[in-house]
Amino acid sequence: MSHPYDAIVIGAGHNGLTCACYLARAGLKVLVLEQYHTVGGMTITEEETLPGFWSDLHASGYQLANLSPVPHELGLLDRYELIEPEIPFSHAFPEGDIISVHRDIERTVGDIARYSRKDAETWRALMNRFLAQKDAITASMFSPPPSFPAAAADFAASSAGMEAYRFSMQSVRSWANQTLEAETTKTLFGSFTTFLGASPDDAGGAELGWLFASVLQNAGNNLVKGGMNRVTLALAEHLQAHGGEIRTNVRVEKILGDAKRATAVRLTSGEEIPVGQLVVSNVDPGHLVLDLLGAGMVGQQIVRKMEQYERGDSVFVMFVALDSPINYKAGSAARQSAHVHLTEPSLDFFARVYLQCRGGALPSAPMIVSWNDSAIDQSRAPAGKALMKFVVLSVPYVITGDATGRVPGRTWDE
Template identity: 60%
Template structure:
């Protein structure tokens, strides 16, 4: 074995780097190991469409991070992090030129919604203000280890309004939107946010996720990271190194070494073994930790079997588009000032149909598409005079069994992805961005298989580290046996987005796991524990 460290962290994404940063600040000698050739995980930024065109491969938008204590604790602005505030956090465009623009100015947001429905505008004001009143509690819950299922159930039973909160936590987006809104457009505005966390209109739990994401972005913003999301993790890495931590890339871990029921180190895919006198923390997806890094010998066959039931959710499909000039939305110039724009027909039934097709193995004809206005908000990402967009399709099958577009004959992603990308470009140009095809220099499509090949934690081409189903949230995430960042091996922990509070670049799981590990070690947590 080579080298002795006081903690080893596996995976250099936002959560692994955050956990390592706190433990290094607490005085531990840290080694962070990353399988890929660069740090970043879900925040990778690369030249996908050509030299000088910098695209975020997976995560886009500095959203939940606006609520996080980590950027302040680590002074990330001193380590190269620069943020850009777009004119609008988000917008929703519909065929025919109708749109809703959501601003951080609540009155401006309500005025935009009122163009669709004055009744829905009043409802949205109440819903957004409801979030503002609850924000401190919600943020406090995010940046702390989860309460037990029993404690949560007791609170539902005893707190005033507990039953309504329980009902809301399980309500589908369609059920809730039917109660709240009269217009198809405002219904879609919220229902599309449920799709952000993989919830179809009729999935349990979609209502709360829809309200929460729509409200957080309206209140806290949806900023761009100058130069790409990778600069979040580069700033985290800079902080870690400044506090004595060591980072190695192209250093995939093959196995966590366990002796007498305790982790003693790791073996790399190269065969090199590295010792630790303290904890091993996994920031990979939970399946890799249980099945590959620990295996049944250390994790136990029952835990491996339970982990195999873990649900991953729907796959994603991404199109990166390099353009020779700006393109305006059919709805006018306003959506072009937003960080991202939802593109859907005006009806929750269309969203439901897209998920029905996806889950039946069929390529959806009109999926939920999120258009990111990359270069319009951050010109540093492109050569002078050029532009760049990213289109994220939320919900495609991992295995193709059929096609709802009528244009794709292939049933393997390698053969189908370019035809499907061409179909989607035609769809977007026909209904939302009329000049898109005329301005297109090159487009590159990443299928679910491509996403998984680039980053092993994007299991089945998903971007959430596991579906956000009610039984995979809180202390049940990823599964009850692992729901508090601990594993059956006493000094092995997990801190990826497959733990509470889940996906999104918030650095929350890394923060929460570090807080718990410090407590287990009898060390003072160096952050601002809420």
């Protein structure tokens, strides 16, 4: 029996479209289904505030993509322009102090040396460590993960392996107190870890902070001119050039089939679309398991585990259209940075945020990340105006209280 499509991809975010592109390049007839009016998912750019002010609604920085083979293999870099700020990132403190990570490591080292010469040389050593491991790290990012027994055997094979295992499990507080001396430098790494969703005392936070800081120092924190949706539009063009199809404004209601394979998808309109080989999901795993698949396809045990799944911390975002660019208390380096972390100079600051957040309370003083959208990319706002995005980290997914006692609302709609 012939089918109109070999593969159906649910969700036209950048991951779903990337998968669809590779399937189409392999010769499969691919259909991508998207409930929104345009492709993009987490990489959507829209006029969220006022006409002419183009905000990235979710993802903003082009960071790990700098290490990915995908843009090169799919020829995407000819379809959009990257802006490469000389200062990928800064951390600004309440009294006006600032540490900036520059593309030039000597300038980064100079910034850190104002607070600790020892920490400045430690940063240089950490970057050399990253550069020595960069090829292996990059390869591991874009390869299937090893089995647990294989990974454990590699760690146990040498003393260096055991030290690597310790580092992979170490909290950023433990590692920072062991490695650094200035509170400002410790906070710098703590903010990287918080940015990735880990508190100073969570296992594995040290390695996360080191990797993210190293990537920004080495590969930059680029912005896509015009907005992140240029990336997904490029992916969509590549897919269509290889025979793939995209339908927007359609919502998948159910994946049809049995425990062995999917045979079709049913839309909320009632239309059923048969598929020959596979259905790929680029949607929330809870929605996938509980709504699209159900116990009949994946079994009651998996459904029960998904029902018990604990959601992690969330973020709150504000988009701000301004009459003119802002002036940071920390000076011009903050304004020239792709984004700026704004916190007190203390790991205890992050610990307090997570203690309050994970108890369900809106934090009394959360970490704020400011994105200098139009300062870096003038095409994002009308001439003479400014556009910024403020990301508030971390906040509870389900609100049970407010740490200050001033906010009565208990849902994000209030």
